[in-house]
Amino acid sequence: MSRSIQQSVEQLAAPILEELKLELVDVEFQKEGKNWFLRVFIDSENGVDLDDCTKVSERLSESLDNNDPIEQAYYLEVSSPGAERPLKKKQDIEKAVGKNVHVTTYAPVEGEKVFEGELKQFEAETLHIAVKEKHKKVVKQVPYAQVAKARLAVIL
Numbered sequence: 512m513s514r515s516i517q518q519s520v521e522q523l524a525a526p527i528l529e530e531l532k533l534e535l536v537d538v539e540f541q542k543e544g545k546n547w548f549l550r551v552f553i554d555s556e557n558g559v560d561l562d563d564c565t566k567v568s569e570r571l572s573e574s575l576d577n578n579d580p581i582e583q584a585y586y587l588e589v590s591s592p593g594a595e596r597p598l599k600k601k602q603d604i605e606k607a608v609g610k611n612v613h614v615t616t617y618a619p620v621e622g623e624k625v626f627e628g629e630l631k632q633f634e635a636e637t638l639h640i641a642v643k644e645k646h647k648k649v650v651k652q653v654p655y656a657q658v659a660k661a662r663l664a665v666i667l
Contacts, residue, residue: 516540519580520571524551527570533563536592537599540585547585549575552592564589598661604633612640613664616657626651627664 520538528535536552553559553567568589575587598604598612607630614626628642631650638653638661 516581519578520549520551520575523574523578523580524567524571527567527574528553531563531566533559533567536603537597540581547581547583548588549581549585550588550590552590552596554592554596559591564591594665595662598663601633601655604630604638604655604661607661607663608633611664611666612638612661614638614640614653614661615659616653617659618657620653620657621651623651626653627666 517538517540520540521535524535524538533553533555536554537550538552539548539550541548541550551567551571553563555563568587571589572587575581595613596603598607610630611628612626612630616624616626618624620626626638626640626642628640628648628651631639631641633639633655636655638655638658640651640653641648642651643649
């Protein structure tokens with residue numbers, strides 16, 4: 512996705528979400544088949560419901576129409592990021608302490624690129640993740656600078 516489209520949508524969404532006391536989690540603009548989709552993921556401390564998504568969708572749609580940052584036709588979708596929401600910013604990772612996470616790294620850390628377990632702490636630019644190795648839990652230290660992707664994880 513063009514960074515300028517993402518930035519434009521983020522700027523247009525910011526005052527709407529602030530007024531509604533909601534948080535922008537992510538923006539995606541992608542082509543699927545012959546159609547383009549602009550997906551805006553929102554959340555709050557108490558979660559979001561259909562009413563929240565509808566309010567944001569209506570107001571953001573009007574703002575997008577007035578400012579017209581996207582040339583081609585597209586479908587706007589506003590939704591919750593779901594149970595396995597992405598952790599895009601440092602604040603997201605800080606809020607995830609005590610929860611299960613799935614983290615992939617750019618390069619191997621201690622010989623591994625995938626870490627899944629409980630995020631015990633996030634300090635000094637390092638994630639401390641308790642992962643299961645054989646029959647015990649071991650805390651792995653993953654430098655934040657090495658994190659390629661992170662999300663909450665539902666572990667069964």
